[in-house]
Amino acid sequence: MSDATVDDENVEEKKPSKLPLIIGIVLALAGGGGGFFAVQSGMLGGDGDHTAEDSAGSDSGAESEEQVDTPALPAVSFIEVPQVVVSLGPGTRAAHLRFRASLEVPQNYAAEVEGILPRVQDVLNSYLRALEPRDLEAPGALVKLRGQMLRRVRLVAGEDRVRDLLVLEFVLN
Numbered sequence: 001m002s003d004a005t006v007d008d009e010n011v012e013e014k015k016p017s018k019l020p021l022i023i024g025i026v027l028a029l030a031g032g033g034g035g036f037f038a039v040q041s042g043m044l045g046g047d048g049d050h051t052a053e054d055s056a057g058s059d060s061g062a063e064s065e066e067q068v069d070t071p072a073l074p075a076v077s078f079i080e081v082p083q084v085v086v087s088l089g090p091g092t093r094a095a096h097l098r099f100r101a102s103l104e105v106p107q108n109y110a111a112e113v114e115g116i117l118p119r120v121q122d123v124l125n126s127y128l129r130a131l132e133p134r135d136l137e138a139p140g141a142l143v144k145l146r147g148q149m150l151r152r153v154r155l156v157a158g159e160d161r162v163r164d165l166l167v168l169e170f171v172l173n
Contacts, residue, residue, distance in 0.1 A: 077110035092133040094172035
């Protein structure tokens, strides 16, 4: 036999360690327990008002006799803003923007806001015409534009007179 050969009997196989697996399981259990505690105590997304009585009542199948009082919806009116069509200019994929919106206003201010609707339409028209095409085509553009338009409408109508601006139509063609 030559000296270059190695006996197979002298080579020992090394088994992989189970320590990383055990550490992973322990950390997963600790994370799950911490997450459960955080939700149950109300730190994350939970209301923390669950009691043993709540879970016992749901297990027994008995219906609760208590009525939950839901708060009444606020009295609002929706005022439709006339459609605005804006030409986008050269160098864009779309030639026009067709925009239609509705204003959510408290009912006691509905008549006042309807009275200044031409001014609201002018503010929206001016803002939309001043936009660059990249502003309209960017991802998430509608959320940003909606916030800007609501801010401008509130400046014209009054902060407490307009609750929200609802985009009904936003079409690039």
